[in-house]
Amino acid sequence: MSCILKLNQVYKNLTEVDKKIADYVLDNKEEVCKMTVSGLANNCGGSTASIVRFCRKLGYDGFSDFKIELAKEKDNNESKSEYAYIDEKSSLDSIIESISNKNANTIYKSVSLNNNKDIKDAVDYIQKAKKVYIYGIGGSSLVSQDLQMKLVRINKNTITFTDSHMQLMSSNNVTEGDVAIGISYSGESKEVVESMKKSKCNKATCIGITKFGESSLSSLCDINLYVSNVENSLREGAISSRIAMLTLVDIIYIALIQNDIKENEAKLMATRELVKVLK
Secondary structure, three states: OOHHHHHHHHHHHOOHHHHHHHHHHHHOHHHHOOOOHHHHHHHHOOOHHHHHHHHHHOOOOOHHHHHHHHHOOOOOOOOOOOOOOOOOOOOHHHHHHHHHHHHHHHHHHHHHHOOHHHHHHHHHHHHHOOOEEEEOOOHHHHHHHHHHHHHHHOOOOEEEOOOHHHHHHHHOOOOOOOEEEEEOOOOOOHHHHHHHHHHHHOOOEEEEEEEOOOOHHHHHOOEEEEEOOOOOOOOOOOHHHHHHHHHHHHHHHHHHHHHOHHHHHHHHHHHHHHHHOOO
16 A cells, blocks of 8 residues: 555644654655664654554554655655546536546555455455445435445345445344444444444444544554545535445455356346346
8 A cells, every 4th residue: 555645644633743744754755765764763753662553553563664654655746637626617628528537547546555465364254244234424425325235146045225324224233154244434423433333343344435544434444445535615416436435346246246146147147137037
């Protein structure tokens, strides 16, 4: 995973001490790779303990682990293809270019924020689960429904509800051996968080799909899959984050199919034949 991308994702939520460390790292990437932890502390006005905490907030075991990843970085500038401000004077051409470029950029960043082991672990737990419970509201509910449809097609016992009360009530039925998947861009959707709390209490394996960084949802989960922190405007809504979440869902789905491709292809063909009668 790109440590510079991770750093940019969480920057605005860092403490003032952490921002000083982050600023120094961003301005002196090559030099930091050669420093000791005490050397970095002296240069950015922090302490060795604050440096270690800073590294752990980004998901690294310590400063040495952080330096290894930093040394792998190429210059990771933010893409210029961000949303332009869209108003009543915006042309259709500018809207098309802005939205398509932003979505592509968000998918790239989101994939960069995840490591293959976490994705593989999530797939393995879903594969072995007795039941899969999926929680999401609003735009995330659309992602929940998409994941449920895909899992049902390969005969996974999957439960999700659009009604938040039903979601919460269903979490009471979760048992050990089940998987609970919480989908929330902010990681703070109360209905999702409470459903995941109950699922965790009932000893389910908990998987989160949320934006990168610390949140109530991520703190509950055994595995977190991340999307890029992209929603900066009310006008943009959940456009790019939803696309990134759907991309993660597609990755999980195809990986599950590949685990037993012959059997799953037969199931997919059977469901395709069934829905043909409706056309």
